[in-house]
Structures are given as structure tokens and as C-alpha cells.
Amino acid sequence: MKAITESGRRSRSWLRQQGLAVRGLLRAAVLAGVLQTLAIIVQMGLIAWLVHALLIVGLPFTSLFWPAGGLLLAIILRAFAQAAQERCGQHASARVRQQVREQLAADWSLLGPVRLADRSSAMLTNQWVEQVEALDGYYARYLPQQWLALLSPLLILLLVFWLDWLAALFLLLAAPLIPLFMALIGMSAEKISQQHVLEAGRLAGHFLDRVRSLTSLQLFGQTGAATASIRDAAERYRSVTMRTLRVAFLSSAVLEFFASVAIAVVAMYIGFGLLGYIDYGPAGQLTLFSGLLILLLAPEFFQPLRSLAQSYHDRAAALGAADGMAALQVEAASVARPQMVVSGSDDSLVQISGLSLDYPGRDRALDQVSLDIRRAEVVALVGPSGSGKSSLLHCLAGFVTPTTGAISLFGQSPGQQPLAWLGQQPFLIKGSWAENLRLTAPQADTSALLQAIEAVGLSALLAAQPQGLDTLLGEGGRGLSGGQAQRLALARVWLSDAPLVLLDEPTASLDEHSEGAVIVALRALAASGRTLVIATHHPSLMALASRRYHLEKGRLADV
Amino acid sequence: MSELKPWLALMMQRRMRLLLGALLMALTLFSAIGLLALSGWFITATGVTALLWAAGQKVMFDIYMPGSGIRFFALTRTVARYSERVYNHNTVLSLLADLRGRHFAALTLLDGATLSRLRAAQWLNRLTADIDTLDTLYLRLLAPPLVALLGIVLVCGLIAVFHVSLALIAGAMLLSLLLALTLGMALLGLHYSARRVEQLDALRVLALEQLQGQAELAAAGAIERHRQHLLAASQQMLSEQLVLQGRVACGQALATLGVMSTVAVCLFGTIQAYAAGVLSGPVMVMIPLALMALSEGFAGLPAAFAQGGATRAAATRLNQQVAMSSRLVEPLDPAPVPSELSLHWQGVGVRHAGLQDFDLVLHSGERLALIGPSGAGKSTLAALASRLIDPDCGVVSVGAAGPRDVSLQALSLEQWRARVGYLTQQTELLHDSISANLLLGNPAATKEQLWAVLELVDLADLVDAMPAGMNTWVGESGTQLSGGEGRRLALARVLLKDAPLIILDEPFSGLDAATRDRVSARLEPWLAGRTALFLGHDAALLPRSDRVVLLGD
DSSP states (O other): HHHHHHHHHHHHHHHHHHGGGGGHHHHHHHHHHHHHHHHHHHHHHHHHHHEEEEEEEEIOOOGGHHHHHHHHHHHHHHHHHHHEEEEEEEHHHEEEEEHHHHHHHHHHHHHHHHHHHTOOOHHHHHHIIIHHHHTIIIIIHHHHHHHHHHHHHHHHHHOOOOOOOHHHHHHHHHHHHHHHHHHHHHHHHHHHHHHHHHHHHHHHHHHHHHTTTHHHHHHHHHHHHHHHHHHHHHHHHHHHHHHHHHHHHHHHHHHHHHHHHHHHHHHHHHHHHTOOEEEEEEGGGOOOHHHHHHHHHHHHHHHHHHHHHHHHHHHHHHHHHHHHHHHHHHHTTTTTOOOOOOOOTTTTTTEEEEEEOOTTTOOOSSEEEEEEETTTTTEEEEEETTSHHHHHHHHTTSSSOOOOEEEEETTTTTTTSOOOOSSSSSSOOOOEHHHHHHTTTTOOHHHHHHHHHHHTOOHHHHHHHHGGGEEEEEEGGGSSSSSHHHHHHHHHHHSOSSSEEEESTTTSSSSSSHHHHHHHHHHHHTTTTTTEEEEOOOOOOTTOEEEEEEEEEEEOOOO | OGHHHHHHHHHHHHHHHHHHHHHHHHHHHHHHHHHHHHHHHHHHHHHHHHHHHHHTTTOOOOOHHHHHHHHHHHHHHHHHHHHHHHHHHHHHHHHHHHHHHHHHHHHSOOHHHHHHTTOOOHHHHHIIIIHHHHIIIIIIIIHHHHHHHHHHHHHHHHHHHHHHHHHHHHHHHHHHHHHHHIIIHHHHHHHHHHHHHHHHHHHHHHHHHHHTTHHHHHTTTOOHHHHHHHHHHHHHHHHHHHHHHEEEHHHHHHHHHHHHHHHHHHHHHHHHHHHTTTOHHHHHHHHHHHHHHHHHHTTTTHHHHTHHHHHHHHHHOOOOHHHHOOOOOOOOSOOOOOOOOOOEEEEEHHHTEEEEEEEEEETOOEEEEEEEEETSSHOOOOOOTTTOOOOOOOEEEEEESSSEEEGGBBBOOOHHTEEEEEEEEEEEOOSBHHHHHTTTTTOOOOHHHHHHHHTTTTTTHHHHHSTGGOOBBTTTTSSSSSSHHHHHHHHHHHHOOOOEEEEESSTTTTOHHHHHHHHHHHHEEEEEEEEEEESSGGGGGGGOOOOEEEEEO
């Protein structure tokens, strides 16, 4: 329970922080909202005055020309202020959302690929796209409305109080009852809506699972059973959603009830007061003008509260989204980036001296590793999984900062100069062959692209593509086999003139046939004078290396 | 708007519920109108009466009738609002649940080639997000304008009782407002609201790329450029969204302006009529107030209709799915499945797989290994044999490899597939327990049978050692099984089906040599007497076969 309030507090303060940059716009939205209330007061006042002047005072209707013009003006002002309030809120929200996306993307870079590996990229993507969108209503509507739900009724109340304090008392009594009842209902609603979110997630999972396994279901003749289970899940989802909605509707019905009853009570009070049936309090001073005005303002008194109630789920959505984003930011801020001391200045060597790396809560990943790698050398890092091969590569690439020790890459510290990286899974974007190749070398011309393709032995495949280099690849290189995709990623390495190439198990997910093709391409890369550092346990890749280092529990073992 | 027709027709099947729902909605609006109009009339009437009493005139004023009327409207409004919402949402949600079941059922009938046109996530979006979007059709696009129209008719009818020309003016103003807020907004928002889904999709792809390519991009110093690209895409989407939202804001302001200026115009009209002695004072006030309460019926229209493009786009995508029909032939009068299971691919061609004029015989009781690189068409031949797809030309027949063979297309799809046990190259496991995954192969299998097939694939000891045993959860996020173990579970499921014709596509991928040999040996007695087709890169990585056929590049 304490953890929940703690994260709630963090979410709230995070939301407040994000809103700081758009304070001006939010204030403008509130101001426009107040202006709208003032215009409404003028509009209703003029209507009441016109009626009063005509029926009670008996002014000729030709003398009512100017007030009538004023009425039209007030209506125009009201509509204008309404649009202005919306617009300010919309701009504030758009700006906050872009700013949050910038912040999150910056956090990703701060954390780097190694720390982010703990989180699923689908989850992070969902956070960056959907959850940021979920902030929209909070900044665009809820925040301005939070103030307006206080200011607008207060303005109206003051006026009604001046007109007839007893009528104002009726409104005042109804108003605080509303949040009280809504809070009571809201508490149970929160629990139900959590269940709803859970059930919605389950439903999507259930669907995705069945859709993914369609072929199996067909082959096993189980499509009928699967359809029945989908129907069940959809029906369960309906009933859970209805339970959430019933409570949500009940809270808005409470609001509706008080608003309606307050109007009815005020109308009766004014009617009886005008007839002189009420001989206490201020009722004796009621006129048709003040009575009608109070009646016309009564719905407007409750309207801001109703709008707030409607955007209350915006707040819940934003709080839910904020939690994860605040957590990411805290983690990114905790990443220490000390400037590493460059030990050597020899620009023909990669020098690693006394390198140790600790991850909190885990065994030491690297322990006092020292080694030198010459330019144009091919080095294999071998050892069982978890022995620190990848950690060493991560240090070389500058993705993590070692706890102690120093690295010099040809005279510079890691992260200073571009290098090439090839992981287990080839990274390919949804785009053409050319776009994929130019990802890290945007200036490369077509002949360079073709050379790189030739070097990794994909020329024949490229020739078979309908639009050559402009042929589109599917997401993640769909349409290519694993080996072809890895070689295309390798062509990108070829294209970059990074002198150092780091390869993390580049053939681990390939069959033997494809592995052979990748090794041929790697050999050509080595022959072109690059320095290769390969983490692997495949014998044929080890054979490529001119030197091998054996790692065991983070320590360099003697070969 | 023809995209929406099939959905409207579907909704019409529940027209009584929908009509009742719309009536409840209308009752809510009518009570609001009644409450404000009657209150206005009442206050003015009391004011006028008090004035007459002060002047010494003896006039009667019944305060009880209007009083109970006001109380009635106040209560009706609350009750009608609540029941309308619950009732209508229940109607629409059960409609959506029904649609989901129906769409999934249609999906299961499609052939493999049609299914592969979209990714699983895209099919999922049809079933969830797109169907969800359709709830707006009734709740936000159909019922509210209808109710607003009813409100206009009611209020103008009321005015017409007292003043016909004023009723005509108010009617004309409100009807054109209704038209502007519905059709006008729909046209203004169509482009941007239809684009939003694809924009979000594109944004997701870019963000995913930024995350998955972080190592390569960061190492190459290209991450900043890609990030700028990503942020520019987000900014572009937000800017377009702002344009749409701006139009909605203008629409909402127009709704206020439209209703309130009708109120003002009618107030001037009733004032004039009062001065001319046509109308009484209380009625003079009642008419504009009734109009004022009508604004509630207009408030939600601009936002709903500006988003209409999204509903239409969702309906279009769903229509495309409905229009997809299976290309698998289902004979009216299926032939019986022959007892001999020699399979003959005769001059078959499958265009999308690049397979042309292919001939091969798999003899009954034979074990045949098809060896070739990926993309050579092995999986296509297996899909033909199990009738996941049908050939574009040529025929696959079954029988005793003679003239009496019958084409697979002459057999009942269900009966034929029941004879084939096919382990696909892709391991497909349900996010469910181990036993539920196995039971897919044979729902009637006993506990003993389940353990027997697990023993065959050398998983029995492993599963037995798990704390939850057979109830251990596996599937997408199930980390309990490694890739090789999942593969063996999928194999066990095929074995459980106990089919006479077996197709195994790279059955041992992800298995180490020792496990492979062990499972291969245990399969030997099981495979005896069955007709089997093995697919792979290398015959050494497959169970023992009688004959090997190489498929060229």
C-alpha cells in the first residue's frame, strides 16, 4: 500500500513537472474559461433583464434595442472564449507530449542498449506512442478544468449570493455533496477499472495467441473450439466492461441528480418567493429579474463540475501512464557518466587495462581484464555464456562505463569515434535495401552500396529483386532468410569506414548453410584491413581469428 | 459512406433494442428541455401573478401542477440518463462481442496464402481496435443526431402551438446547424481522422527500430540522426492532430453560437409577439428557455463527427477482411478418403511460392526426406499435402498411386486434415499450460497418453521435475521452456494426433546432437507403418528415411 502511494506521488509530481513548460498556455486556457463564464453571466443577465423590463417595468419593446445588441455580443464572446479555452489546452497538450517524447528518447540513449535490454522493446514502444498520447486529455482538458471547476461556480455563486443569499445557499449545499458522493463511488470504480484493464489485456493476449496459432488450429481441426473460446473471452470482456461502466455512469448520475434537484428546488423557491409565500429571509426582495437570472445560472453553476467529472478519467489515464515514464527517467538520471581516463596514446592499439565491471545485484561481469589488440587484427573472445564476452564488447562500444580500469581505442576513449556493431539478430528497418544500407552511412553513393552488396555475396539476390536497391524489405527483414538478413547488416558494416568492428555472436541464430556464407563475408571484411573483435563459441568463427582470448567468470584465462 | 452499409444492416438485426435506447436518450433530452422550460414558465408566471395581486386583482394561480411537473422532469432526467447509458452500452458491447466471434470464425476458414498477407498483429488489430471503433457508429454517430433531430421537432412543435412563423425560423436555424455539425464536421475531419491510425502505426515502427537498432546506431554514431527523424514524425502527427482538434473546437463553438443565437432570435420574436398581444408573458420566456436546453443535444456532435473518418477507415479494413474468402475448395459431395495413402504431386504450380510444374510421389508406408535450402519450396509442398493451400495448377492426389487416385480437393477438408500430422517449421505454442498445448493434438487424450508422447520426445523427466508439472504455463512469454524444448513439445503434440500421414519440417531445429539422437531413436518404432515426409537442410539432421530427394535452388 505504501509503495502504491509512493508511486502515485511520483507520478503526480512528474505530471506537474511536465506541465511547467506550458504554464502560460494553461493559464490562458483558464483565463478564457473565466471569460466564458463572465460572458454567460452577461448573456443570462441580459435575458432576465429584458423579460423583467418588458413584463414588470413595462418598457416599450422598441427601447430594448441596445440590450438586445448586447445579448448578441455576449453570445459571440461566449463562443469565442469557449474555442479559445479549447485551443490553448490543445496546444499545451501537444507541446507537452512532444517534450515527453524527446525526454524519453533521450533517456533511451542515456540508458544505452545494455540497460534497456531488461525491458521489452514492444513495451517501451507502447509507452512512447500510446501512453504519451494518453496524456492528451490531462493537459488539454483536466488541468484547466480543475481550476475552472472552482473559479466559475465561485463567480456565479457570488452573483447569486448578492441576488439572494438563500438561493446561493441551496447551490452551495449541493455542490460539496457532489464530490463527496463521487469520491465514494470513485473508490470502488478504481478497483473495478484496474480489473477492466487486466481483462482487456487478457483478451488481446487471448486473441493474439489464437491468431498466431491459426495454422496449428487448422491442422489439428481445432478451429471450432478456438472460436468458442474467443466468444467466451469476448463475452467475459463485455461483462467486465459493463461492470466498470455501471459504476462510472452511477457517479455521473449522482452529479446529474444533484444538478437537476438543485434547479428544481431553486425554481420552486423563487416561484413561491415571488408569490410572497415565503416570509423569511431574503425571499421578499426577489424580483422577476433576480429570480429568472438565478434560475438561468443554476445549470451553469453545475456545468464546470460536470465537465471535470467527464475529464476525470483523463487524469486516471495520465497517472497510469506517468508511473512508468517517471520510473524510466529516474533510472536514466542515475546512470553515471564519468569521463574515462584514456591510458594509452598509441593509435595503433586497442588497449584495455585493469578493466572491471559490476552490475548491482549480480556477480562481477568483468574482473581485471587487460589486453591489447593491434590494428587489422581479428580477435575472438571465447568462453561459456555469461563469462563476460558480451560485457567486454559493451565496454568497448561505450554502452556501459566500466567500474574501474581504462580503455583506449586507437588513442581515444570509447564512444568518441564511430565503430561498427553487429549483434545476434540483424537490425533491419522497414524500408528499401538502399535505406537500410545508408542507415549508418547516409552519404554513400550507389556504386558504394553495390560494392558492399558484392562483398557480402548478396549480388545474385539483389539482381533477383524487382526494384533493385529500391525494393522494400518487410519489418525486421521479412522476405530474407536469417543468413541473408545478417549479411545485409554486414554490408552496412562494410559500407561504414569504422576501423573497429565489434561482433556479438553474429552467427548464433543461423543454420550451418547460412553461417558459412556469413563467415566468407567476414573473412573478406578482415582482409580489408579492419580490426574485428568477435564474441562467439562457434568453432568456424574462432578459426577466423588470429588471436583468441578465453574468458571465464569475467576473468581472462590463460590460453 | 457505402463502407458502413453492411454494419448498419447488421445493427438493424437488433433494431428494437437500438430504438428503445435512442428513445431513452431522447427522454433524457426531453426532460432537460421540460425542466428548464417549465421552470422558466413557472417563475415568470409567479412574477406576473404577484404583480397582478399587488395591483389588487384576484387571479387564481395553481402552484402544485407546475411544481410536481418540475420535480417529475428533474427525476426523469436522472433516471433516463443512467438507464440510457447502461442499456445502450450493453447493446453495443454485446454486438461487438458477437462481431469478434464472427470475424475470428471467418478467419479460421481462410487458406494459408490469404492468411500470410497480414501479420498476426494486424489481424489482432482487426479483431480488437477496429471492432472497438465501430461502437462509435451507434453511440456517437447514429443515435445522437437522431435524438437532436427529435429535440428540434419537439421544441419547434411546441413553439408552433403558440407562434407558427417563429417555429419555422427556429426550425430552419437549428436544422442547418445540425447539418453543419454532422455532415460539415465529418467532411472537415475525414482526411485527418482517417490518417491517424496509420500515423500511429508508422510511429510505432520507427520507435521500435530506434530501440532495436540502438546498439548498431549508437556504435556508428548515427543514433542522434535517427532520433531526430523519429521526433520529427511525432511532431508531424501532433501538428496534424492539432489541425483536426482546431476544427473540432470551432465546431463546438459553432454549436454554442448556433443554439444561443437561435435563443436570442426567438427571444426577440416572442418579445415582439408579447408586445403585439399574441403571446402571454410566461410563454414568452418558456420558448427561448426550451431552446436553450436543446444545446445539450448538440454539444457532442462536432467531436464525434470529426472522428468519423476513423470509424469509416476501420469499417473499410473490416470489409476487406469479410471480402476475403478461402480459396480452398470444399466439395459438396466429398469422396471417401482412400485407405492407401500414396501422395502424388502432379505438375503442381504455386505462383506466390515460385513453384512450377512439380512432380513427386510419396509412396504409402514410405519415409521420404526432402532436402534443400530455405526458399526451395519444401514448406509449400507440405502445405499442399495438408491442404493449407491448394495449387494454382496441377493436382495433388492420394490413393494407391494408380489411376483410381482421388484429388485432395475432392475430399472433405476436415476428414483429410484429420489424417495428416504436420509439424510446421514455425513452432506455434499457445499461451497456456503444457497439457492444454498437447491436448490440441487430441482433445480426448488421457493423462497416460500425454505422458507417453512427452516420453517419446524426451521431455517427460523435465516436465515431471517442474513444480507445476503438466500445468506449467508456456507460450510467448513462458520462459519455462527453451527454444529446443518448445520444439519438442510441438513435436509431441503432432505425435499425440496419431495420424497415418506424418510431415515433419525441421523437427529437430534448436536441439543439441545428443537430444536429437535420443528423440530420433525413440521415434523409430512410432514411425513404423506410417507414411512420412521429412523436410530440412540436411538429411543428417532428420529422422532416418528410406529415400532422399534434393530440391535445387
